[in-house]
Amino acid sequence: MADITDSFAERIRAASPAKPLCIRGGGSKDFYGNALVGDLLDTRAHAGIVAYEPTELVITARCGTPLAEVEAALAVREQCLPFEPPSFGEPATLGGVVAAGLSGPRRGAVGSLRDFVLGVEVMDGESRRLTFGGQVMKNVAGFDVARLMAGSLGTLGLILEVSLKVLPRPVAEATLRFEMPQGKAIEAMNAWADKPLPIAATCWQDDVLTVRLAGARAAVAAARAKLGGEFIDQGAAFWEALRQHRCDFFASDDALPRLSVPSIAPPLDLPGEQIIEWGGSQRWWRGDVSVARKAASVAGGHAVLFRGGDKTAGVFQPLPAPLMAIHKRLKAAFDPRGVFNPGRLYPDF
Amino acid sequence: MPSRHHVAERDQDFSDVDRVALIAELVRQVPAANLLADPEDLKPYECDGLSAYRRLPLAVVLAENEAQVAAVLKTCHRLGVPVVARGSGTGLSAGVLPHEHGIVLSLAKMKRILHLDPVARVAVVEPGVRNLAISEAAAPHGLYYAPDPSSQIACSIGGNVAENAGGVHCLKYGLTVHNVLRVRGVTIEGEAIELGSHALDAPGYDLLALMIGSEGLLAVVTEVTVKLVPKPEVARVIMASFDDVQKAGDAVAAIIGSGIIPAGLEMMDQPATAAVEPFVKAGYDLNAEAILLCESDGTPEEVEEEITRMRAVLEGCGATGIRVSTDEAERLRFWAGRKAAFPAAGRISADYYCMDGTIPRKRLGDMLRAIAGMERKYGLRCINVFHAGDGNLHPLILYDANVPGELERTERFGAEILELSVKFGGTVTGEHGVGFEKLPGMCAQFDSAELSAFHRVKAAFDPAGLLNPGKAVPTLHRCAELGRMHVHAGELKFPDIERF
Incomplete structure (x- = not known):
C-alpha cells in the first residue's frame, strides 16, 4: 500500500x-x-x-x-x-x-x-x-x-x-500570589518543595511569586490554608500565557537566553528583568547570551539562546570534547x- | 589495540588476551589487596542473582575511587581486555556474568555518600552506595529516594543506573531515569564524562537517558546525583479480593480510568498468596483467585479522599472482600507478603525462574489464561505476582534443576511468556534488564536494523566494544543461530555456558 x-x-x-x-x-x-x-x-x-x-x-x-x-x-x-x-x-x-x-x-x-x-x-x-x-x-x-x-x-x-x-488532569487547581523579592522567592520555592505540598508550578517576576497548586481537592484546600497568599481567579489564563510565552516579558524580538541552573542558585548577577520558573531551575533573561552563559556556568548550569539575538556564537552551550565526540x-x-x-x-x- | 570490525555481526573473540601480562599491568594500578586473581577469590563473582549462569573472570579489581577506575579502564583498553562493571550483584538477568577473557570491575568499595543537600533535595553518591542507604541518610530531613526495587536493602545505585531499576511505586514516582539528575562516569578510554547536571537539563543530546539502563555497555558509573522527594505524611493500602483474575485485571484498568494514580498497585494470584501466607502471615484471603494491593499516599486529607474513591471503584468491579490498613504496622504486613514472593517461591520449590515481561494492562487476563495453559503444557507450576499498575509481570516458574529436563522445560516456558508479551505489544523486560539471559528475547522484539542501531550506539561510547561485551544486545549472528535452534527445539540456548 x-x-x-x-x-x-x-x-x-x-x-x-x-x-x-x-x-x-x-x-x-x-x-x-x-x-x-x-x-x-x-x-x-x-x-x-x-x-x-x-x-x-x-x-x-x-x-x-x-x-x-x-x-x-x-x-x-x-x-x-x-x-x-x-x-x-x-x-x-x-x-x-x-x-x-x-x-x-x-x-x-x-x-x-x-x-x-x-x-x-x-x-x-x-x-x-x-x-x-x-x-x-x-x-x-x-x-x-x-x-x-x-x-x-x-x-x-x-x-x-x-x-x-x-x-x-488534576481534580482541583488553585493559583496563589505572594509579594516577595527574588532571593526570598528562591528560598521559598525550595523550602516548599521540601514539603509534601501539591505545588505544580511556580513563577517569579517583578517581586511577585505566583504559585500553582494541583491535585486532590482536599490536598489543594489544605495547601491553600497552609501557604496563605492571595488567591487569584485567572490562574489558568496566567499559566497558559506563561507556557506559550504570550506575556509582555516575551513580547520583544531581543535576544532571549534561557538559563538552566540548580534550583537553589541564588539570584544571578544579571541586570534587568528576569522570570524564574520550575522552583528556581529555569530563569529567563533579556541580554547577551555569552553573559548569560557565564552566569549560568558559575551557578552550575548552562544557557541557551532561546530566541532572537546573534546566533553566530552558537545557540547551545558548547560541549566538553569527549561529549562532542x-x-x-x-x-x-x-x-x-x-x-x-x-x-x-x-x-x- | 587490535581493531575489531563488524561488532554487530558476531561476538568478538578475546581469546588472545594474555592473563599474565594483564595481571602484571593491573598490580601497578591498584593496591595488591584490591586485585583478586586466585580462582577461590574469584568464585563469589561468578554470577549475579540469576545463578543459573556462572563463569569465572581472569581477575577481579575492587576500585576505591574514580582515578583507579580510569587507570584500570585505560589499561584494559590498551590491552583489549573486556571489562564487566559490577555493583552488589543482585541483578536477575546475568548482566554481570563475567567474561572468561576479561575482568570484573567491582564498584562495591565506592560506597560513600559524598553530599546530601536537603534544600536542593539532591544526594551525590558513589556507585556502590546501597539504594536504601540513600533513603536512610535522607530520612532525618523528611526526604527519600523514590525508586524501591525489591532488592533495595542490598542493590547499589550504580547497578540501579545500569538497569533503570523500578520498584512497586514507579507508576506514581517513576523509574531510575526519572529520579537521577546526573551521572558521572568513565569511558573505556579512561576519560571522565558528566551526563545531565544539577540543573534540570543539560545541553546536547539526552545522554543521561541513554546511559540509564545501558547495562554497563557505555561507560562505568563513578558518581550519581539522585533526586530526593518529600516523604508523604501518610500511606494506606487497600487489600481487595476477587473471585476471578479477569475481574481483578479490569479493576486495575477501572482505577486508572477513574483518574487515580495509586502510589502502588500490585496483584497476586491465588497460588502466589498461598505460597507466601504461611511464610509471612499477611492475612491474605486464600479463597480469592486474585488479590490487589492499592496504595494511596500524601496528606491525610488526600489519602482519605483517594481511599474512598478507590474503594468505590473496587466494589463496583465486584471485589468480594476489601480491607483497608488501619495503621502503619498493618500496611507493612499487607506489603510483606508481596515483597516476600520471591523468597516464598524459593521456600516451596527447589528452584524458580523469574520472568519480567511487560504488557498493556488490558491484556493481563489474557496473559494469565495463557500462562495457565503453559503450566499444563510444560508440566510445571507458575505463581504470578505483578506490578499491575504498570503491566509489569513477574511470573515465577517453579522447577527442580536436579530433575533432568526441568530447567530446559522452564526455559521454554519462560521464552513462550516473553514471546507472548512482545505479541501483546509489550516487552521482554520491564525492569530486570536483558543481561545475558534475555538475549534470545531481544531477537524476538527487535529486527536486525534495530539491533544494528543499538550496536552503533554502543560503539559511539565504546568503539572497541570492551565494556560488558556479549550482553544486552545480541549479535545478528547469535539471533540467526537462535532462529535455527527454534527448529531443533530442545537444544540449550547457550551451549557454551556452564549450567546449574
Missing part, C-alpha cells in the same frame, strides 16, 4: 550532504536552534492518532498530528500531557514538539517531555524504519533511544510516530550521510 512515508524514504535516499533535508512540522519552532538548512521535508501529511486508551495512560500518534488535536482528545477523557509542551502557535505538531523537547510550567513538578516518552518509530538516514521503546510504562529492552530523540531537533532521524505517557558518533550512527537538519543543534554536525 502506498504510504506517505514511502515518499519520505525517497526524499531521504535522494538527499546528500550537499542537498540535505530540513525536517519540519508546523514550523512553530523555526526560531529555536541554529539556522534551518536544507530542502523542506514537511511531516504534516503523516498525521493522526493511532491509538489512545485512557486506562493504559498512553497515546500514540503520527508525527504530523497537531498538538492541539492530541490535547483535545486527551481533554475529552480528563487526561493531559502534564509536562505542558508549549506549542508557540496553532500549527505545532507532535513530532516537532518531541524533537524540540520543550516543557512548560509544570515541568518542575511532574517531569519533562523526555520523562513521558515511551516509544518512537523513526526513519533513519538510510531510510530504515526503526522502532524503539513501546507503549508500556516499563521497558528496559535495548538502549533508551526513544528518549534520546526528545530534544534532538531532528538531527538523528525523522520521527514518524510517538507514544507518550499521559496522566489524569560521542555526539558526532551518535549522529553518524543514525544519520551516517549527514542529511538531517545539519547544524541545527551544533554547527559541528
